[in-house]
Amino acid sequence: MVATEFMPLYSLDNWKMVEKYPYVIGNFAWVVMDYLGEAGVGLSRLVPDVPEKPGSRKGDGLGAFFSRDSWPIFNDYQGDIDLIGNMKPRYYHQLVVWRKSPVEMLVHRPIPTGMKEIVSPWGWPDELKSWSWPGHEKEKLQVHVYTRSKLVKLELNGKVIGEQTVDGENSITATFEVPYEQGNLVARCSDNGKETTSQTLKTVDKPTAIRLTADRSVIRTNRNDLAYITTEVVDASGEVIPYADDVKVKFEISGQGKLAGVGNGNPKDLASFQHPERKTYQGVCLTIVRPETTPGIINIKATSEGLKEYNLEVTVK
Numbered sequence: 259m260v261a262t263e264f265m266p267l268y269s270l271d272n273w274k275m276v277e278k279y280p281y282v283i284g285n286f287a288w289v290v291m292d293y294l295g296e297a298g299v300g301l302s303r304l305v306p307d308v309p310e311k312p313g314s315r316k317g318d319g320l321g322a323f324f325s326r327d328s329w330p331i332f333n334d335y336q337g338d339i340d341l342i343g344n345m346k347p348r349y350y351h352q353l354v355v356w357r358k359s360p361v362e363m364l365v366h367r368p369i370p371t372g373m374k375e376i377v378s379p380w381g382w383p384d385e386l387k388s389w390s391w392p393g394h395e396k397e398k399l400q401v402h403v404y405t406r407s408k409l410v411k412l413e414l415n416g417k418v419i420g421e422q423t424v425d426g427e428n429s430i431t432a433t434f435e436v437p438y439e440q441g442n443l444v445a446r447c448s449d450n451g452k453e454t455t456s457q458t459l460k461t462v463d464k465p466t467a468i469r470l471t472a473d474r475s476v477i478r479t480n481r482n483d484l485a486y487i488t489t490e491v492v493d494a495s496g497e498v499i500p501y502a503d504d505v506k507v508k509f510e511i512s513g514q515g516k517l518a519g520v521g522n523g524n525p526k527d528l529a530s531f532q533h534p535e536r537k538t539y540q541g542v543c544l545t546i547v548r549p550e551t552t553p554g555i556i557n558i559k560a561t562s563e564g565l566k567e568y569n570l571e572v573t574v575k
Contacts, residue, residue: 263288265379266338266348269355270430287352288380292337292525298328300336300381301525307374323378333525336380340523342544343486348382354404354430360455361407363445365389366400386540388500389443389459396437403432407447407454415441463493465502467566470558476573479551484518485572489560491541502541507562509534509545514574515556518548549574 264272264285275282292300303323333341338349353359364385369375377383391399403410405424410432412419422432436443440461447455473486491502503524511517511534519531524539536543547556549572556572 259283261285266352266382267377267379269348269352270428273355274427287338289334289336289338291339291343292333292335292341292523294333296324296334296336298325298331298525299323299334300378301328301331302375302377302381302384304369304373305376307372323381330528331525332528334380335525336378341525342488342521342523342542344523344540344542346382346523347385347387350387351382351404351430354406357406361403361405361445361447361457363387363401363403363443363457363459365391365443365459366402368394368397368399386500387459389441390462390500391438392501394438396439398435399438401434401436401443403434403445403447403457404430405432405445405447405455406430407449409448411446411448412436413442413444413446414439460497462497462499463495465491465499465505465565466494467492468507468560468562468568469496470560470568470570472570472572474572476575477549479549479553479574481548481551483549485515485547485549485556487545487547487558487570487572489536489538489543489545491538491562491565498541500540502538505538505541505562505565507536507538507543507560509536510557510559510561511547512557512559514550514552514554515547515572516550518546520545547572 259282261272272285276284339345347364350362354362364387367384406426408426409423411421412434414436419436420434424430424432443459445457446453469490469492471488477483477485489507491499491505517534520536521531522536522539522543553574556574558570561567
């Protein structure tokens with residue numbers, strides 16, 4: 259027996275069946291990577307927080323997610339990783355479910371007053387692995403710590419915010435309400451009085467530069483070979499700016515290669531995949547270069563107004 263389409267909100271329940279029963283051989287996630295089409299099915303929505311009218315259908319129903327109102331969303335947003343290969347919050351949770359990670363901490367994006375979040379059965383709440391929320395000082399933020407350890411202690415700038423026990427089998431989630439202030443948010447996990455693991459989220463500084471990182475520094479003289487280059491907006495310490503949405507980055511490709519495509523993880527960004535510029539989403543975007551058939555060097559230059567530019571070389575052999 260195998261599950262062919264399990265939903266992330268029920269991943270713990272599904273995985274318990276895999277571990278408990280020898281005839282359940284595993285689960286197939288729906289879905290591993292975001293794809294074009296079925297627009298917005300996995301994206302959580304904000305709707306007015308008002309009482310339901312008498313006689314109306316209870317809950318939001320699937321109509322809220324299979325809807326023409328999804329526009330301008332163009333991809334499904336159901337993936338464990340986004341359209342350019344970055345891990346999404348649901349994946350961090352599942353790493354703990356699968357016992358691949360001892361702890362993961364995420365923070366829910368603030369919900370405006372008078373609104374509430376609805377989450378698709380194929381989706382996940384709007385969380386980020388971030389403790390950088392400018393404009394929300396002193397506002398209470400919801401922090402989720404996912405772990406199989408029995409006790410979670412949360413600290414902000416050295417001060418204990420609270421402690422919670424975790425079942426580890428029926429639940430792997432400890433939830434805290436934390437007034438936001440800049441600094442270090444630390445989740446400390448322990449079993450039988452001994453700390454077993456911890457994770458820290460740090461407030462980043464202001465954005466100062468662009469950083470390029472290629473998946474490979476050498477590619478072949480083959481038009482079917484590609485170099486995938488991650489573009490990040492970073493602070494002076496090299497930390498990615500998680501709230502850096504809509505930072506326009508321009509690319510100049512020269513030498514023995516050409517631009518093959520650009521992209522980001524934003525399901526609402528309808529910009530061309532082949533124009534030599536792209537806006538970042540959560541501080542990141544991607545450019546892809548294709549080699550010519552002659553050996554040499556591909557030069558990639560990334561610039562953005564007000565940020566230090568970055569130059570990168572990829573060798574073609």
